[in-house]
Amino acid sequence: MHTYKKGLLCVMVLSAMSLMAADDRTIYVTTFADENGENANACSLREAIITAKKNAAYGGCTPGNTVFGQTDYIQLEAGKYKLDSELAPESVIIINGASRENFKEKNKLTQTYPALEGIKTIISGEGRTRIFNTSKTEISFTLNNIQLENGYAGTKNGQNGRGGAVLIGGDFTLKDGAIVNSKAEVAGGAIYNVALNNEKKISINGSLIQGNTAAKGSVIAMDCYGNLDDTKPVVYFERNSIINNGSSSSLSAFDFCGLAKVDLITNTIAQNKASTSNGSILRMVTEGLNRLSPFSMFKIKSNTVVENEAHSTLLYDENGSKYVDFNILAFNPGGKSCRYYSNTGVPKENIVFILAKNALNLGTGTDQCMLPKSSLDATAENSKNIDVSTTSFSTLLSKLISASPYNTFLPLYYPRNNQTATDLVDVNSSGCSDYDQRLLERADDTVLQLNPDLQSSCDIGSVEQMNLAAVDVFDLKNSSLVTLLDYYQKNIDELKEIIADSNTNKEDVDDFKEELADYENLYKYTKQYQKYRAIYFNPIELAIAGEERVLDSKNEEYRIKVLDTKHYDIIAEPLGIGVLTFKDGQPILNGSMDDLKCEWKADLKRIMIYRSSGALLENGDNAYCKYTIKEKAGKVQQSSGILKVSFTNIEPIATNxxxxxxxxxxxxxxxxxxxxxxxxxxxxxxxxxxxxxxxxxxxxxxxxxxxxxxxxxxxxxxxxxxxxxxxxxxxxxxxxxxxxxxxxxxxxxxxxxxxxxxxxxxxxxxxxxxxxxxxxxxxTNSSSSGGGSFGIYGLLALIGLGLYRRKMK
Structure with a gap:
């Protein structure tokens, strides 16, 4: 699981930040009005974009980075920017919305500062205009922490009806943002990629795509030809919730063509709509002038694709290569979850359609996933797909959980663990995405010697169920106590300096104070409990926190139960010194208990491992401890791990x-x-x-x-x-x-x-x-001047004078 940590060298970072602040070239937008040069007292978003292009002041904006060809940064405030007409960037820009970080609270998932809050900055087309258009400038731009809403691309007044929110001619990145309630009369309700022969990348990460509509491609559509050749769109969607887009008259939600390279990784694609007579959610076929190149490539990994309503959820043909693994592609009413595009509907064999560990309806009728038999047969035994044709939706998944701090404000589904063959949890395989949609690290290779039946592996879908799990550690060694205490002291000194510094952002102070208290306790109790050649191990740092389902009369939530000494007890015990083997989860030691000590120190928050004799180990032996993490309340879950230890001799310290x-x-x-x-x-x-x-x-x-x-x-x-x-x-x-x-x-x-x-x-x-x-x-030598003494410098002077005279002669 990712955590937020400042630690040592904060002063260096803050010093760098202060230097950057002194040379800040950010263009700050100071008004929500859509002005264009008429007011010198305020800087609008439109004027900021023009200022970035001109590298000179415009309207009420001061210049940003005036070095030719360099990226400009535009900072927006919390609030809504209402546009009268579309924005057309002509230089490379990064537009940042108001920060979503709150340093006064902890993140609900990681229990570290800062907390993540909802999107605070909105750019609205007000239902009358597209929001961004780079089709002519072909420039690249990035949006961070921004919601685009109510964009509109019509067909009147010279408009082409494409790209309700954005019409893209260059690279486009949306990170931790949203595109909602936008409409295109022709194609690309949220995004449309125009015809280009060079690769341009559309990258959407950690964002919400919801309520967008178009006749074709309610989420994204693209040109198929440009300059008498296939276009080369590159589309990368990761950790997004793509919810409730399209309508019953839409042809598609995602409409791919050209020589496309597409990655759909760890997304929730749900409750979208297209025509139940000919519509698709994911459309990747050649039809008439809509050509999909045979050299296209689609990688679809760890997505939850459910509850979509269309004639076909995934519509494909023989063109392009498809790599589909660890997805839930089922429970889509109104049509087939997978359909082959042909007159007969029978999939052509020996096409490139690689499958691994998907949850599919492999039966018949509604929701069936029609796949080439050759693809199903070629799947390795440990990568076989799970047939969910006889399993109910509610058995495998929760309902769609609303956006909240517990799911990074992205609606999603949680898997249920019924410990049956059709479960989507721990499917005894690896290869899923490294992180789930909440950015929690998947424990897809955790093996517990004491609990071999509870081996953690990949879950299918965009969300990994988090179960309490200790971790076996096999390479613990003692390190220098002097170095350790010195590290703690340096952190204490630097954190005190940061807190006392008047330039420190006061929003950060609570975080720094908590970290300071942690280091002060580590220093104090390490010195208090110090032992010869001791190992100080933090059992919580590597363990995986458990998840709990919380129900009330209205809501259902899934919360990570933070790993700390408030919620969990830690128990440590020595197993002995020698060689340890396991049989059916039971440890068998060939050796003796000897003088090994394994002790949990609650105030130090560490397990201390040492030998009372201080002796090193001999003859290839190792020392072994067992530790258990146990819930104090709730389900009282517990998990145990093994610590394999060796003691080393730390070199002495010689000082000048x-x-x-x-x-x-x-x-x-x-x-x-x-x-x-x-x-x-x-x-x-x-x-x-x-x-x-x-x-x-x-x-x-x-x-x-x-x-x-x-x-x-x-x-x-x-x-x-x-x-x-x-x-x-x-x-x-x-x-x-x-x-x-x-x-x-x-x-x-x-x-x-x-x-x-x-x-x-x-x-x-x-x-x-x-x-x-x-x-x-x-x-105290006699080389100083005076008293008739003749120093070295006088001698050198005479030698030089002699050489000069010889040369003159």
Whole structure:
């Protein structure tokens, strides 16, 4: 599941934002009126588009990005912009509606800031005009968080009756927006793509397409020919709700032709209408001048296509390649859910129609999906389609759930889990879309060793049912406690700075304060509970939250039950050290419990895993813990996971040291590099039950952790203790105790830099540090001027003068 997180480096991001604000080239629209140069005191949407083209002030708008050919950004406010005539962008623009993010509340799906709210910005054609037209300019533009409504393309006054909301000649992107209640008299109630031979992409993401009508293509239609060749439309629809478009007299809702490349991924396409005598919802055929190229390609994945009313929901012929998988394509009254376009209606065999794990009516009569037998037979056994011809709609799906914060404001259907063969939940296959329509990550490969029968896999349709599931983790290792605490402290310091900064958006403060409290608790309780070589695991971070159905007298909702310690208990227990196998979901350990500890710390919100002895594992063994996440109320669901753990030796820490040589002691210095060094990365050795040396020792039990790769020329070293280094460096000598360093030349004026590293008791070696011997003699030499002295610069001057005289001669 995607989450919203700021974390470390917020200051850098905010600093960048402040710099951008100082150089803000956004064109801000300040009036809802449709003005065109007559008012210098306000900037209208139309004037903003003209300003972007001119790269100069127009009306009440200031210039945006004046670099030739660069994209301009236009910012709209919350409210409705009513147009008198269509808008025709002539330069690349991105128009942003008012933000849908509310940082004072949490998202209902992720339980993280910010919450998602409904669309706040509307551009209306008022039922009298098309909204956007780039058919002549062929320019690309993008709309974010904007609803287009009441667009109209008629056939009078030179209009062509195509593209009720938008008539597209270039790339067009609509993200997190809507196109509603628009009409075209001829084709393309919402969108029409005009004739072009080069590929232009129409991309609609996370949006609502509802209530649009046209004689042909109530949602989208397109030209089929351009310049005596097939057009090349590229159409990408992902995570949209396409609801209640068309009418009983429409020929189609989606009307594809030309050399089309079409991706329909994770959409809800429902309750749309077309003629029950000859109409289709998804029309992809050659008919007369409406030519579909044999080289077209259609990818239809993880869609819910139900309750549409037409002669054919999916109308196809032998032209183009179709890849159809993980869709619900059934329960469409009034005609066939799938129909082959020919005089006989019998599908031609050996066409490219690839199927996998769809829910289809493979029976006869109304709603039947008529498919080539060769396509059905070619489907692999683990990808067989599910025949729902004898199953009721209400058994498999909820009713259409209204838009709400729990479904990203997109009406959709939820699957029901009856644990039967015809269920659309966990169909023991992978390959569905990575995310469902709500942008929740599908758990299509989750395998639980303790619950093999509850393996999570793909659901069919646009919505994945979320079931509570712990996750097995097989690669847990301890990391440096010093690094971990330092990371927490840096976040604490930076978040405090952000909160105190007067430039911080006050809407964000609640989010930052909550995050600060989390990091402060992590720092406090990690230090309080710290153990030697401990692993701190967050069981909630990787787990999948469960979903609950909420009913009242009027509404039905499906809500994610947030994973936190308020709603769930966490139980942790050690399984032991050795080799773990499973039989019918039961763990079998070849080993022993030994000194393994697995403890849930509620205030730390972590499972701590460690050995009381602090010892490393041997002979390929691993340590194993079991943890369980259990609901405190409701259905009291629970799920358990396995944690496979290995302990590693964290390298010690060597720190740079500076010493000043004492001339009165004949440039001899006694040093102890270990004074600033440590082995704290492993955690406090004092917490182990068995006494243990910290550093590498010699046979006499004396600490000799220091290795010098080489000594600078001119230095003599004498150590209190010495002996061979650990195995990897056994030919080298390591030192410990007091180390005496003497400069051979008592008149030396040089500093001496000595590289060294240290070894801990397990042979781990630190990164190299530097021991610097600073020589004060170089600062009191006789090279300064005065007293008849002759310094180096004087000598160089004389040499230069001599060379000059020789050259002159």
């Amino acid at each position: 040291d500076n010493y000043v040589l004492d001339a009165s002691q004949y440039l001899t210095m006694s040093v102890n590099p270990l004074e600033n060094d440590s082995d704290d990365g492993d955690g406090p050795i004092s917490t182990v039950t068995k006494p243990k040396a910290i550093y590498h020792q010699n046979d006499a039990g004396q600490d000799i952790p220091i290795r010098f790769p080489e000594l600078p020329a001119g230095l003599i070293m004498k150590a209190e203790h010495e002996g061979p280094c650990p195995e990897a460096y056994i030919r080298d000598t390591c030192y410990g105790g007091k180390i005496q360093l003497t400069v051979k030349n008592a008149y030396s004026q040089f500093d001496y830099s000595i590289r060294y590293a240290i070894f801990d008791a397990d042979g781990g070696m630190s990164k190299e540090a530097t021991l610097l011997l600073k020589n004060p003699a170089k600062d």
